[in-house]
Amino acid sequence: MIFWCVCVCLHYKRLCSFENRNKQGQTRLSSYYEWLNMDERVALESEIIRKCLSRSELQCSFVEYRGFKVIYRRYASLFFIVGTKADVIAGGGAENNENELGLLEFIHTLVETMDKWAGSICELDIMYQLEQVHFLLDEMVMNGYVLDTNKSNILRPLDLIERESKKGDGVFR
């Protein structure tokens, strides 16, 4: 089960006197499939983001953190981070985890779908069309489980929904 899915935009922040660059991330999209309190979310996000950003590209895309297995993937300045259940000690028998590679592929599918939807996805696309991105994600993941991975299956209803909601949305309301 995917517990949450966060998309983070990476910024480089220049500290005034020093020349070193400080990586900073800002959440652009977040979706939670289990109930977390607001402050828990904020704390979790900031910690996870810091952890992921601090890792170099040579390191693997899995971080174990607070009982979550965090799987992330970076696309230019966008980080897609997915949290899932951590490994049980090997040999735990019937415990199912999400397949880590599967989730990596899922992230990739998500990005490809977004690309197809917005041309070439960038931070601003997500920022200004947050709702649609949410719906896109909802078409792919529901309740923590992958719903569909077929791009056309995902995008068709998205268009229809968009058209439907614009219906009667005239200038004069």
Place this chain on the structure above:
Amino acid sequence: MFEKTLTDVVKGIRASKRNTALYISQCIAEIKTEINSTDLFTKANALQKLTFLQMMGYNMSWASFATIETMSSPRFGHKRIGYLAASQGFNQNTDVILLTTNTLKKELRGAVGGGMSGVYEAGLAINCLSNIVTEDLARELLPDLTNLTSHPQPYLRKKALLCLFKLFVKYPQGLRLTFSRVQQCLDDTHPSVISCAVNVITELSDKNPRNYLHLAPAFFQLLTTSSNNWMLIKVVKLLGSLVPEEPRLARKLLDPLATIVRNTQAKSLLYEAVYTITLSLPYARKADGSMPASMPSIVALCAETLKTFVEEQDQNLKYLGLVGFGSLMVSHPKVLSSPDYRPLVLACLSDEDVTIRTRALDLLTGMTTRKNLRELVTQLLRHVDLATGEYKSDLVAKIIEMCSGEKYALLVDFEWYLDVLITLAYSQGIEQHGDLISGQIVDVALRVLPVRAYAVRRMADVLLDGTGRKKQKGLLEKEEDIMMDGTTRGECVMPEILPGAAWIVGEYSHLIETDSEIQYDVMSRGTYHSIIQAVMAPSNVDNILTSTQSVYVQCGMKVLAAASNAGKKCSDVELEACAETLTKSLPVFMQSVDVEVQERAFTSYHLLTSLGIIKASSLDGDNAFAPGLTPLDKEEEDESSEEESEEENAEGDLLDLVGSRPPASSNIKKTKKPSSSPATINSDLNLIAGGTLASRCRDVSKTLQYLLTPDPMKPVSAKAQRKKRLSPPTSLKLDLDAPINMSIFSSLLADERAQFGIGGGKLSIEAVSFTQQRPMRPADPTPVDTSFILSDSASTPNSGLVNNSNASQSFQHSGMTPQQRPQNQNQHDPFYLNSASPAMVEGTAFGSDPVQQSQTGQQPSSRFGTIQLVDGDDSDDDTHGRHKKKKKKHKKDKKQRKKDDIGLSFGDADFAALSGATEKAKSIPHATAALADLTVYSSEDDGDNDDNLLSMKPSAASKRGARSNEFKGLAKVDLTTPLRDDEVMPRNEHRVVPEKTVEEEESLGEEHGKKKKKKRKKEKKEKKKNGKKEEIETASIPSTATGDLLDFGGILSDGGAPTSSAAPTATPAPAAHPINSAFDDLLGLTAELAPTLPLAQPEEGIQGFTPIESPATKPLSSKKVGKSRVWQRGTIKASHAKQVSVSGGGRSFDWGNVSLEYRTQHAKAKGGGVGSALVILRVVNNTPDTALQNISVLLNGMDDPISLGDRVNAGSAVESNGKIGPFSYSASSPSLEIKGSLRLSGWSVPIKLTLPATMRLNPVAGLSLDAVMGELSANRWESHSAKVEVTSGLETAKAKSVLGSFLRAEEVDGGSSAHGTFASQTNAGTQVRVLIKVKESAGVANTVKVDIKCTDGQLCKSLISDVKKIIL
């Protein structure tokens, strides 16, 4: 019209980089006004903005209601905003979630009908529902959602399917109702729907695989045919989760999975297949123990695949390869030991990525063999130097685990291991492992004889080093070898090592090598002296932990003992230097802030003084003692901490005089105390005048040796310790019989003789050692003080003693009789009673006073008794109620023990660790004691939620720990049994008022007066009946066990109680009344056993349930003819047990072995009110061998205790002689608690009986099953459930009827023998419906599950807790 849109806000935020927070707070303020607008456009817009801000971390819980308003807007555009806001913003604390029920339902239903209309609305609703579902929502919406799984649009089918899983989580009962639908979806035409179905079943199977075993063939088919990798991953997972349930599947799976491994291109599927193979391997063994033929090749295939993963450049694959290896090692631990893999894994250890490093570290255990251990550890040590943080301590833990694992199985060279440990001890940043390392060092020194000498040498180094001395060059060559990099060695060793080091050096001080060149400073005269200097350095007081200091003091003394005993190895100069150092340093430690240090230093100091090693001159000056603290003040402190010192004696410096601990420790004190008395000191002085200090030391070396290091310590396993504790009396007895070793007193006797100037004849040992204890133990210090001064100034010792008038004089006469002394001490001396009971035993050995002996002998046994109580947990009866808890505790216990014995034995299995820390050993009983208390306290109502299937509460899902609980209910759902008739989809209907029966209508129509009249009539009859009953009772006393027949009790189930072996009397069977059906089984039983017994006819007009027993039916041999009835378990608060008299034998009880049971009989209250009950008590003795004596029960509100009997033998029970009561129920609570106390064998313990609420119930007649179902579906029932385990081998049908009759309910016809529905009601009209389901094996009931539904919540709860107390 002019509000900011979301785009505006986003732009605004981007524009105001400086002060984003301010901008946002302005926005929120705007939103707050906008959201209250009546215009839905404004509201939706505001909500849209808020949802965005929420993502940035701002709370939006205050907008919940507006969210719902927007959700129910007719416009799709608004709806969408609302649903998104709801799924993002709601959490379990949102109370308005329930308000969404109808909106959601409308949307879900809107899509039904085909076409595209409403499909997307429904999609939105499903999506939202999956995020916000609660138990109530789940129950309400389950039918609608299930309908959608067969919707023509696959878009909705797949969504509904996935959402169903979430509903099941919240409402497990729903799974049974709708699983067939989920299963159907596996045959769907649309691939994404199948995929979703697989997904759901995979998750479900994760929680409880057994339910889905029958689907295995279908999935197997999918596995071999499908090409959808996404789905295949899930299918593989699913099959993997089924394997533990069906081992045959494991063998069948191996080959197809291997095929996938060989053929697939997708790495994710490849990995999944390999991983699942590794999971199935442990189960692949055939029933006859052989492995499938393909096994080795498959293991090799896995290993090879994983190896390619690890070799990959891609870090992700590398990581997964390591994880896979970890899983493979579970079944094939040695797979990594082949040399091919070692460099691979070791390379990962130096990986840049800590995640990978940690994983690789986990694999090392599987790679180690005897041969490569040393090499691996050496490499790891190199990593330790470079590592930081948590990884570093992981490394250290791993090293120790590798070396010490399985009782040091892989370790060959212990000297090398000591070196490793010492190296680690000097590392920085692994402080949390200090105790572990120290424990290991001590453990190795303790167990491995050949390395002791080496350990002593190294530890001496550590001690000298640890106290700040600069290292001598060249001395630590070997260590330098180990240190890969000499510079990294920290200046100071971990402080946790020091006590261990000191203990080793002290305990094995005879192994100290004198030829080593280590020196403390230039003043050092030799090795012994250096060590003493190091441990006794006055600077230690400031620098070192007090707990370490106390070990140091002991160490110094032991080293002195060794030095004095070393003969030529220790020169006179060195010996004198040693003694002098001690003389100088001990007073410093005597001023320690820590009482333990103070006390040890003080004892040591006075021991040396008495032995004449510390010269009188040092006593002359005040410098010997703390200024303002007279020596006797000190002594007083010494006394007060006597208890402590006893424990300490058990720790290390144990003088083992006659082989058992307690007397030995007392001996130490006895020899110490008197010798420090003024008289002996003087005599010592005389002696010292003759020889040098060194020769004096050598003279007393035997004594020192005897006192401090009598025998090398041996490792004692926890088990052995427990045995010792459990049988203290026998060991004491042995001691008393053994001849006492008098030689120890010889030197003291000599002193005494010199003192009195008499020849040996008249003096006895008592005169020397014990009579003079009193002056040192004054009530008022002043006179004693004078006596001390007097003796100091060399006046006659007698005058000193006489001056000491306040102390009880009789003790000072050497001629006093030994019998007198201990008695007096017992009476007057508070210290003596509390702490010195073993000493008493020793004392009485001289006096040979048997009475006292036995009395004092009890003291330790009762002390140990409390421990015994605790330890009994593995032997006592695991009765069903506590079953779970006990198990848990057991586990915990085990864990703790495991933790304590890191090392375990070297060589023999039964040797467990004594890592020099008796505190640890002591803490175990304490911990378990606390646990035991816990069990007793909570045995009453625990597990309320455990088995409560029908009333699953929504679990708090926010916490990590709660997550597993979230699925608990789901895991309990059993799909293998067919649906029962009563399991129907929850329907929402208006409550239908049940049609009134004619009778009721009549009574309603009638006037009140008439009603009253009727009532009075009834009461009269009842009174009559009661009177009669009492008569019968008085007539039949003491034939108690027969019981009255008013209560439709169950079948007595106690096979172990001969007094009440059940031969049933007549069970009254009111033929006309339908309740009979519930008792048919019961009668069947009675008929079998006593077929000729006549049945009583019930009287007419009485409620039908309380027939009078006619005297004729009562057999004379009533004691034998016990009425079958259900016993319930009373609560014994064992933690509050106290001994009230010693006459009963004084042994403590394992209260777990004594159970108090009671059964209740219905009695009509005189006032006709809430009812009352009579109670029969019984006490069951489950102990293996002990008989209980003088059992009586005193219940609150009663004047006299009720005696149950004089004696109950082990394994039998005793019953109260007559019914107790009646107890009247109060109107406020359904059940009735009676508290009281139980006395037996001189112990008293608080007890509590909860008289069941069932006494309020009466059966309801004439209901049909349909009617009951109808009632239940009208949603107004509180429901609880419980499971009762049946231990007595009751037949299925009987178990059911017994429970039914216990609940005083009537069976509604239509049930089978294994389950049935019962109905009853209270006088007040509260309805109770009970569902009883018996699980059986071979016709004998295993467990009975009782679901109680009741219109009153409180009653329901108390009924369920009554059921839990039943003993079946």
